[in-house]
Amino acid sequence: MGAAPPFIRFGDPVVRVRRGRRRGPKRPAPGYGKESRTAGRAVPRSSGVPRGEHKKARFEHHQGNVKTATNAAAVPFTLGPVRKWLDEVGRAALMAWAILRILPKPRRYVAAAIQHGYVIGIRSLPLVLVMAGLGGAVTSQQTGAQFTGSLPMWVIGSVAAASVITELGPLLTAIVLIGRVGASIAAELATMRVTEQIDALQAMGRDPVAHLIVPRVVAGALVTPPLVIIANAMALVTALVVGVLVVDGLTVADFVYGMRFYFRPFSLIFSAIKGFFFGLAITYLACYIGINGRGGAEGVGRTTTAAVVATTLALMIVDVVLVPLLKMW
Amino acid sequence: MIEFRNLHKSFGREEVLRGVDLVVHEGETLALLGPSGTGKSVLLKHAIGLLEPDEGDVVVDGVSISKATPEELRRVRQRVGYVFQNAALFDSLTVFENLRLALEGEEERRPLNELREEAKELLARVNLDADVLDMYPSELSGGMRKRVGVARAIASRPRYLLYDEPTTGLDPVNAQNIDSLIMELREQLGVTGIVVTHDLESAFQVADRVALLHEGRVRASGTPEEILASEDPIVARFVRRGRIQPAVPV
Numbered sequence: 001m002g003a004a005p006p007f008i009r010f011g012d013p014v015v016r017v018r019r020g021r022r023r024g025p026k027r028p029a030p031g032y033g034k035e036s037r038t039a040g041r042a043v044p045r046s047s048g049v050p051r052g053e054h055k056k057a058r059f060e061h062h063q064g065n066v067k068t069a070t071n072a073a074a075v076p077f078t079l080g081p082v083r084k085w086l087d088e089v090g091r092a093a094l095m096a097w098a099i100l101r102i103l104p105k106p107r108r109y110v111a112a113a114i115q116h117g118y119v120i121g122i123r124s125l126p127l128v129l130v131m132a133g134l135g136g137a138v139t140s141q142q143t144g145a146q147f148t149g150s151l152p153m154w155v156i157g158s159v160a161a162a163s164v165i166t167e168l169g170p171l172l173t174a175i176v177l178i179g180r181v182g183a184s185i186a187a188e189l190a191t192m193r194v195t196e197q198i199d200a201l202q203a204m205g206r207d208p209v210a211h212l213i214v215p216r217v218v219a220g221a222l223v224t225p226p227l228v229i230i231a232n233a234m235a236l237v238t239a240l241v242v243g244v245l246v247v248d249g250l251t252v253a254d255f256v257y258g259m260r261f262y263f264r265p266f267s268l269i270f271s272a273i274k275g276f277f278f279g280l281a282i283t284y285l286a287c288y289i290g291i292n293g294r295g296g297a298e299g300v301g302r303t304t305t306a307a308v309v310a311t312t313l314a315l316m317i318v319d320v321v322l323v324p325l326l327k328m329w
Numbered sequence: 330m331i332e333f334r335n336l337h338k339s340f341g342r343e344e345v346l347r348g349v350d351l352v353v354h355e356g357e358t359l360a361l362l363g364p365s366g367t368g369k370s371v372l373l374k375h376a377i378g379l380l381e382p383d384e385g386d387v388v389v390d391g392v393s394i395s396k397a398t399p400e401e402l403r404r405v406r407q408r409v410g411y412v413f414q415n416a417a418l419f420d421s422l423t424v425f426e427n428l429r430l431a432l433e434g435e436e437e438r439r440p441l442n443e444l445r446e447e448a449k450e451l452l453a454r455v456n457l458d459a460d461v462l463d464m465y466p467s468e469l470s471g472g473m474r475k476r477v478g479v480a481r482a483i484a485s486r487p488r489y490l491l492y493d494e495p496t497t498g499l500d501p502v503n504a505q506n507i508d509s510l511i512m513e514l515r516e517q518l519g520v521t522g523i524v525v526t527h528d529l530e531s532a533f534q535v536a537d538r539v540a541l542l543h544e545g546r547v548r549a550s551g552t553p554e555e556i557l558a559s560e561d562p563i564v565a566r567f568v569r570r571g572r573i574q575p576a577v578p579v
Contacts, residue, residue, distance in 0.1 A: 192419075195415060195420075196414070196417040197417050197418075197420070199374070199417065200411070200417035200418075200419070201419075201430075202377075202378075202379060202406070203379065203409070203411040203413075204406065204407075204430060204485070205403040205404075205435070205485075206435060207435065
């Protein structure tokens with residue numbers, strides 16, 4: 001097998017190019033670009049050479065008779081961003097493949113995953129509870145304000161349960177995790193990259209994917225569903241308490257009846273499934289963006305911002321994609 | 330033996346290495362000199378596959394780094410110790426945990442006591458007390474961090490030691506200590522070394538052979554005496570600028 005190790009491919013600088021190809025221009029392409037307007041012109045237009053000679057020179061250039069480069073400048077402007085995007089997608093896919101190859105070897109990441117699970121789960125719990133509690137309180141008040149006088153009071157319980165379990169619980173948990181965990185992972189890995197700590201890991205023959213990425217991604221994917229369930233419970237409790245206290249005519253019995261009327265076991269499973277994918281998306285993207293960070297302190301800042309923006313966007317996309325799943329049941 | 334064969338490397342449009350040919354023989358210490366930005370560190374990173382060349386190859390003990398499988402590359406890396414410019418210690422881990430990463434295999438679990446004893450021995454080898462074992466890198470001075478970096482690099486008992494700017498950022502006393510350490514390690518462990526530096530005093534002190542990198546190519550290579558006596562204007566200019574003679578009172 002002659003291929004370079006995939007586990008170092010994804011994390012290496014973006015400027016990495018395929019082996020055996022030169023990137024920088026060695027000689028200017030005759031008759032093309034900036035170089036052609038300089039003394040480097042192979043066939044100067046002012047030399048009185050017939051136009052056909054220029055064409056011949058270009059043809060030879062394309063045939064490889066003149067050694068040249070395939071650099072970014074040679075790519076048409078419109079293809080540049082597309083190529084860059086495809087490059088990113090390819091590298092992200094390589095990282096996913098590298099993670100999948102390590103998953104069957106739990107000895108390499110379980111201990112670290114438990115540590116990260118503690119950070120992601122237990123340390124995020126207070127903020128998740130506060131956010132979920134506030135979310136539940138807002139939901140019951142808003143629903144009460146909208147429905148009082150037009151629909152039976154128990155509907156407030158149904159609407160609160162539906163919105164909390166299917167949407168608010170997972171989403172609020174994920175937002176907390178983006179801020180607390182995603183940003184932290186991206187900043188930590190970017191700092192490790194710019195201070196050569198990841199290079200040091202590779203230099204010792206260690207696999208950065210097994211050491212740094214898999215534990216975080218596994219912890220994120222496994223810890224988020226229980227967090228979401230706890231957030232759901234907290235949000236429903238505050239929705240009930242605030243609803244009964246604030247909404248005129250709403251009783252505990254009404255609210256609980258409405259909740260039970262709506263509730264299907266799958267909605268809870270769906271909520272946990274959402275949590276799983278949200279946790280996976282947040283940690284995976286934060287790791288990918290973080291480990292590809294570059295530059296100094298400013299670069300780390302940029303990387304962290306990029307990670308927060310990308311994970312927020314990904315979260316909403318995952319949310320939209322998962323809705324049809326609920327409809328299937 | 331480490332061979333750099335016609336090595337080219339560009340970053341974007343900037344061509345850093347333009348065909349480096351260099352051989353580092355068994356047992357010698359080669360100092361790689363050159364002004365900042367000439368690709369000395371880039372060249373060193375190619376030796377263990379941290380960077381991939383655009384063209385050319387690096388061969389370590391007959392293994393082509395560009396064509397090596399992940400397993401071959403891992404084995405090469407275990408034979409090579411790399412001392413990073415700023416030590417590159419894992420700042421979330423203590424000194425012991427940093428050394429432990431280098432002492433233990435990827436899936437290997439060894440008794441903690443045994444590992445601590447080995448870590449203490451490594452620290453003693455780089456003239457550090459065992460007290461620093463439970464300290465974090467942020468609690469150490471620059472010179473101590475470099476020493477821990479060296480200890481981590483020699484933990485796997487490498488045949489080759491690559492030093493990237495080992496004395497940069499250190500005061501003259503600490504720089505001298507690091508130079509002495511490099512020479513001690515060569516004598517005690519018999520390792521082959523490449524020292525990337527722009528500190529001429531350091532280079533001429535520790536190296537058997539000196540190579541000067543200029544504009545992405547090896548401009549000159551020879552013993553320190555040969556380099557000092559070189560009539561090549563670029564070599565002479567670099568060497569003279571770096572070795573400022575004290576002013577003689579008239």
